Amino acid sequence: MAAMTEPKLISGNANRSLANAIARRMSMHRGMSVGLVDARIERFNDQEIFVEVFENVRGEDMYIIQPTSNPANDNLMELLIMTDALKRSSAARITAVIPYFGYARQDRRAKARTPISAKLVANLLTEAGVDRVLTLDLHAAQIQGFFDIPVDNLYAAPVFALDVQHHFAGRLDQVMVVSPDVGGVARARELAQRINAPLSIVDKRREKPGEIAEMTVIGDVQDKICIMVDDMIDTAGTLCKAAQVLMECGAKEVHAYASHGVMSGPAVDRISKSVMKSVVITDSIEPGAAVKAASNIRIVPTAPMFAQAILNIWNGTSVSSLFDTDTLVPIYEGMYSRP
Template sequence: MTGIKATGEKRLVVVSGRSHPELAEAVVRELNTTLLPVDARTFADGQIYTRMDESVRGCDVFVIQSHGSPINEWLMEQLIMVDALKRASAKRITVVAPYYPYARQDKKHRGREPISARLIADLFKTAGAERIMSVDLHAAQIQGFFDGPLDHLFAMPVLMHHIRDTVDTQNLVVVSPDMGRVRVADVWSDNLHVPLAIIHKRRDPMVPNQVSVHEIVGDVAGKMCLVVDDLIDTGGTIVKAAQALKEAGAIGVIVAATHAVFSGDAVQVLNSEHIHRLIVTDTLPLPPEKRFEKLTVLPIAPLIARAIHEVFEDGSVTSMFDGAA
């Protein structure tokens, strides 16, 4: 049977939604298996249908879906796939969501707001998922939203390996783009043995995707700055941060981020003179029109495949990230 890899009494199955088939194919190549064929369609009225083309009874199934645009369609498709697998008697179902949907709505800033990240966890659980696997959650507390194991993977080793190979760290300073990323930036700083700087910014909760940079804590004059973040959406925030660093005397700005959301005019915005290089992973699909000369895209499939292998073999996912978080 295609798409099923057996180890002793265990049977590993990987299935994919339609949002990012290239990533799913890369993951199964790393696992030396193939994707289970899935009949997935969207009807004329927008309703989604999925059916596994082979039996998954008793299998350990991993459902891969990247939640880029249109996020609601891809989320619904993954939920429907999980439901189909549950009703087909899969032994265990793991949702693999490299970019966790609605992760930025992880708390209430004002009254009468939702906590959508918690809602997503509840939806996955209700659909039949027993485990979730995601890369660089926007907020660590999301791990507690799901009533079951949530494997929080870190892209830092992938990004850091590339930085070490391509950047002279002798004159480098790691920069946290806001107070919320200080802990992660501190780990970067320790691993690269370079200083740390922090950008203090204030965001207007009434205006989405707008930020004002106030001050830089730390010395960046004459330094090459490495700004580390979990995601880039419209690009405006990161460009303002880079501009502030240049005005403070930085000789250049390199940005390393996990999730390249790139909404709206992000490509034009990120082609700013204030950014020297931009390094991301392929947790989300990046079509040719969203790629540009300054951009480097690193493969995340080996990391996800290793985590799937560890879960399937009852190994340790934590051991993959010595000091990464």
């Protein structure tokens, strides 16, 4: 379907630097200035959120860029109120660009009398007036089924594959991809297949919630450059302990790649003191000062991928083409070179 209007971007307060980067990338692709729609998002004294859009959005194709990261409730409420403001202003279509989808870990009932909060969030977004969702590496792929609207879930694996091939050029034969837990095997296998590397698993057993009793490495990591892959790093406790176990099992180096740097509590301090030589995250969540200052944490930009995905949605062309590493090479031009 031919696009009738230019795509228009609007950003909440959760990750404005990413929104500006996406706008710059789209300006490069379009050959014309693409800016963020002028709006104010404020809080009253009682912390109620107020949104006012200063530009005409009637009949426009709108894209709200707002990860629902910490503080999750505030950022989610911002997203919902912005959606309502655009809907009541007669926007033709509203796409929620949610680089990090909060509440995604509550995707099933693990115990009796507990909520499925991810489904509740999906309902809230749909009822507010969101027509489509664009996100990155959902914690569980089945969350797409919680929505009755289209959901495009991008993957960081193709970008990570480019990064690994660039930074470990000449040593790829020594690389082994490791899943830090059994639940993340599919994610780790995806990267392993892209870089043609073997796969190992760290099996963890808990005696009680929050306490890891034992970790066992499944696979031979002797003299290997181990690259752990996960969808997010929260407090980094499991990741740092898994890295220590890998080194004790004979690994030469340990690195980690994670799509979302939640970095709660002692995470940055733990990573800085860990045996990991590098931890690579994306900017789906705006990194704090401590993350930027950490010598062994590196941030990979997602703006090139999100900008292209938004343009593909606007043009009515394939978003799944961005799942291929070869497609991303020209999008990330200059950042990575083939080995």
